[in-house]
Amino acid sequence: MKKLIYITLFSITTLLFIGCGIYGFTGGDVGNAKTIQVDFFQNQAQLIEPDLSQQFTQELQDLFTRQTNLTLTPNNGDLYFSGEITGYRITPMSATSQQTAAQNRLTISVNVRYVNNLEEKKSFEQQFSFYSDFPATSQLIGGVKEAAFKEILDRITQDIFNASVGKW
Template sequence: MKKLIYTVLFTISSFLLIGCGIYGFTGGDVGNAKTIQVDFFPNQAQLIEPTLSQQFTNELQDLFTRQTNLTLTPNNGDLHFSGEITSYRIAPMSATSAQTSAQNRLTITVNVRYINNTDEKKDFEKSFSFYSDYPATSQLTGSVQEAAFEEIIDRITQDIFNASVGKW
């Protein structure tokens, strides 16, 4: 019986906290913002992967629409993200006894400009970077490339979310 009472009290208090706007379980503090604009992030790195720009832009848009109640708009968003992919680099990371590479690292860097039209103190321009290691015996194509892109893009978009509206 006690367990039932605690469950009911927890449920009611959770709805009250969320309904009153005190706390949201997504961790995103969007303030008074209602819309978000995410511009296309062109790849301006020396080495260009054709699908990376579109994939990154879509993932950033998806993250914000999933984790906040913001509406995606093509222009005049309350929160506005723009920028470019500035680096796409593959480098050997560890060597074998035969002095060949045992592991390679793909590193992607994205420069982001964030404008909060409801609170200008939160604006920033910042670079975000992450990497993924893969065996040197593999080519960066197919499933190896997909796994690397997924890991890197997930981390960078989450870092952008945390820097802009996450209060962690």
């Protein structure tokens, strides 16, 4: 009987927190913002990957529309993201006994400018970077490239989300 009462109280409390807007399980605190603008992130890296800019921009937009109640707008957003991809490099990470690379690392870096038009003190400009390792015997094409991009872009976009509206 006590267990049923505790479960009922927990359920009611949880529903009240969610319903009143006190807490959201995504961790996003958008304040009074209703709209978000994400500009296209140009690839300014020395090595250019043709579809990286479009893929990164889309991933960032999707993350915010999925985890918040913000509406995507092409201009005058309450929250505004712009920037550029500043780094795209492949480096050897570990060597074999024959002095060849056993593993390579793809690193992508992005410079982000975040403007919160409702609370200016929360605005920032920051560099975000992450990497993915892959076997040196594989070329960075097809499934290897897709897996590396997914790992890197998921991490970078989540880091941007946490830095801008996350309350961790």
